[in-house]
Amino acid sequence: MFWPVRPFTMKTIAEILKEIRPEFDFTTSTDFKADGMLDSFDMVALVAALDKNYGISISGVDIIPENFQNLETIAALLRKNGVQP
Amino acid sequence: MISFRSAAEVFAAIQPVKAGATDFCTNFFPDKKKLEEWVERNEMSGESRAGALFLFRRDRDFFRLFFCAASPAALREGLATLPNLRDERMVAEVVGAESALTGILAGLEAAGFHRYRQLQRMARPGQSSLPPVVGAEMPVTLAERADAPTILNLLLGAFDRYAEQLPTASEVESAVAAGQIFVVKLDGALAGLLFFETQGMTSTLRYWLVTEGFRDRHVGAALMRRYLASQSAVRRFLLWVIASNDNAVQKYMRFGFAPDGLVDHVLASAPIHNENHR
Numbered sequence: 001m002f003w004p005v006r007p008f009t010m011k012t013i014a015e016i017l018k019e020i021r022p023e024f025d026f027t028t029s030t031d032f033k034a035d036g037m038l039d040s041f042d043m044v045a046l047v048a049a050l051d052k053n054y055g056i057s058i059s060g061v062d063i064i065p066e067n068f069q070n071l072e073t074i075a076a077l078l079r080k081n082g083v084q085p
Numbered sequence: 086m087i088s089f090r091s092a093a094e095v096f097a098a099i100q101p102v103k104a105g106a107t108d109f110c111t112n113f114f115p116d117k118k119k120l121e122e123w124v125e126r127n128e129m130s131g132e133s134r135a136g137a138l139f140l141f142r143r144d145r146d147f148f149r150l151f152f153c154a155a156s157p158a159a160l161r162e163g164l165a166t167l168p169n170l171r172d173e174r175m176v177a178e179v180v181g182a183e184s185a186l187t188g189i190l191a192g193l194e195a196a197g198f199h200r201y202r203q204l205q206r207m208a209r210p211g212q213s214s215l216p217p218v219v220g221a222e223m224p225v226t227l228a229e230r231a232d233a234p235t236i237l238n239l240l241l242g243a244f245d246r247y248a249e250q251l252p253t254a255s256e257v258e259s260a261v262a263a264g265q266i267f268v269v270k271l272d273g274a275l276a277g278l279l280f281f282e283t284q285g286m287t288s289t290l291r292y293w294l295v296t297e298g299f300r301d302r303h304v305g306a307a308l309m310r311r312y313l314a315s316q317s318a319v320r321r322f323l324l325w326v327i328a329s330n331d332n333a334v335q336k337y338m339r340f341g342f343a344p345d346g347l348v349d350h351v352l353a354s355a356p357i358h359n360e361n362h363r
Contacts, residue, residue, distance in 0.1 A: 023210055023320040024286065036285025036321070040114035041180060041206075041347055060109030 006054050008078050008085055010071050016049050030070045043068050050074075056081040087131035092120045095140065098131060099153045102138050106155040110189055112179050113140060113151040137163030145246060147174035147357065157188030164196035171197040175354040176247050180347060193352050201353035201361070202248040202327055205344050207334070209322040211286075213341035215310060220303035225311040228266040228278065233257045235275050236266060243294045248327060248351045252280075252291075267311050269304045277304040279312050288316045290324040309340050325349060 010027075017026040017038075024037040032038035038046070046068065047058050058081055067077045075085065089095050095115075103109060123129050128143045136159030140151040154160035164170065177193055179186055194200075228236060237257045244251055252260065260266050260280060269276045276299035280292040290312070295305045313322070324342065326333050334344075353361075 021321070034285055036283070036287030036319075039287070044181070059106070060111075061103040061106050063109075 006083070008054065008075065008083050010075065012053075013071055013074050013078075016053055017046065020045050020049060026071065032068060032070060033065055038068060040065070046074075050078065054078060054081070054083045056083060087133060088127075089124050089129045089131065092117060092124055095120060095124065095129060095131070098133065098138055102136060102153045102155055105136060108156040109154070110157055110160060111151070111153040112177065112189075113153055132167060134163035134166055135159070139163065139167060141175075144176075145251075147176060147247065150175050150177040152177075157192055160189060161192035161195060164192055167196070171355050173354060174356045176201070176357065177352045179350045179352070182346075182348065183350070186350065190350060190352070197355055198352035199355070199358040200350065201358065202245065202351040203329070204248065204325045204349040204351065205328040205334075206347040206349070207324050207326060207337050207342040208345040209340065209342040211316075211320040211322070215313065215341070216306075216339050218310070219306065223269050223302075223304055223307035224271075225267050225269055225307050227264050228261045228268045230258070230261055232266075232268060232275060233261050236261070236268075236278055236280075239275065239278065239294060239296060240280075240292055244292060245327070247353055247357055249292075249325075267308050267315075269299075269308060271299060271302075271304070274299075276302075277308055279308040281312060281316075283316060283319060286318060286320040288319040288322050290322060305336070313340070 014026045018024075020042055021037060024035075026032065026037065029035045029037055043063055043065070047063055051057055056078075058077065062077060062080070067073055079085075087098065089098075092115075099113075120129075123142055130141050130143075132139045132141075136155035138153045140153075142149040142151065152160055152163075154163060175198075177198060179189055179193070183190070233254070237252070237254055240251055240257075257266075260282075265281055265283070267279045269278075275296065277295040278292070279290065282289050282291060293305065293308065295308075316322070322342070324337065326337060328334075328348070
């Protein structure tokens with residue numbers, strides 16, 4: 001099946017994060033884990049949301065804390081999966 | 086059997102499994118600091134198989150099993166080759182919806198694990214209303230160093246060591262030093278305690294108990310109020326509770342916690358299963 005790959009912006013990534021954890025403002029943090037905003041279970045939910053929103057399939061090997069540290073690292077992960085800003 | 090001398094060695098052992106993965110699956114999401122402590126205390130060992138790495142953490146008189154596998158099939162094949170899996174006291178935990186874990190749970194059950202407990206996560210927004218205060222005011226204070234052995238004994242007596250990840254003596258001492266345990270002392274005895282961990286804007290309530298003889302005196306409510314009030318910067322409170330413990334679930338709900346949909350399946354090997362079904 002062909003999935004169209006949508007472009008991303010930092011704003012759309014932050015909106016997706018906000019849907020998962022509405023109590024936090026992800027634009028204010030550079031380390032989501034240290035700030036208690038995202039745990040390993042949230043990461044799994046985030047991967048599912050990113051897959052769905054951008055029509056990609058993030059590999060299990062990439063589900064590591066370093067890739068979900070902040071908006072920049074998530075953007076890098078999306079780029080790695082062929083999603084362009 | 087692999088013996089690990091550092092957390093870095095554990096992570097390095099996982100890499101070859103990740104590199105060849107088609108449908109990587111794991112129940113190993115370690116906090117680096119905790120992993121370093123486990124390695125330092127010689128609690129970590131491992132077994133490597135084609136497409137899978139199995140990690141064993143000694144926890145008192147049993148082992149906790151963690152796995153990293155290239156696919157659920159590789160997990161199943163690797164589990165079948167592990168020595169003594171049916172004879173050792175071992176616990177494996179897998180978090181997620183049952184429907185998403187079919188292959189993993191089936192693999193563990195095929196290897197001789199039995200469903201032991203199910204925990205559910207409950208969450209509470211930082212700013213939630215509290216039930217009205219009832220009863221006399223209680224003297225809630227932070228635990229002191231001298232309280233640590235009593236606290237550990239109370240935890241060991243009240244909670245299930247297989248399902249509820251009980252702390253070691255040194256973890257209790259560290260928590261006391263960090264101001265993470267509130268207590269109520271009445272009549273010279275420790276009447277209740279509340280043990281928590283806060284990371285940034287999230288706080289996890291780990292254990293909350295009132296000792297026998299002090300129940301129905303609102304000790305637990307006083308501890309909970311003090312805890313919630315002390316975490317003014319926290320935006321999300323979390324806890325894990327045995328899903329079938331209706332009494333505890335109801336108490337948490339009174340303080341604004343609600344199930345958030347995350348489930349932890351705790352599976353135990355035959356010796357543990359058998360000792361609970363005698």
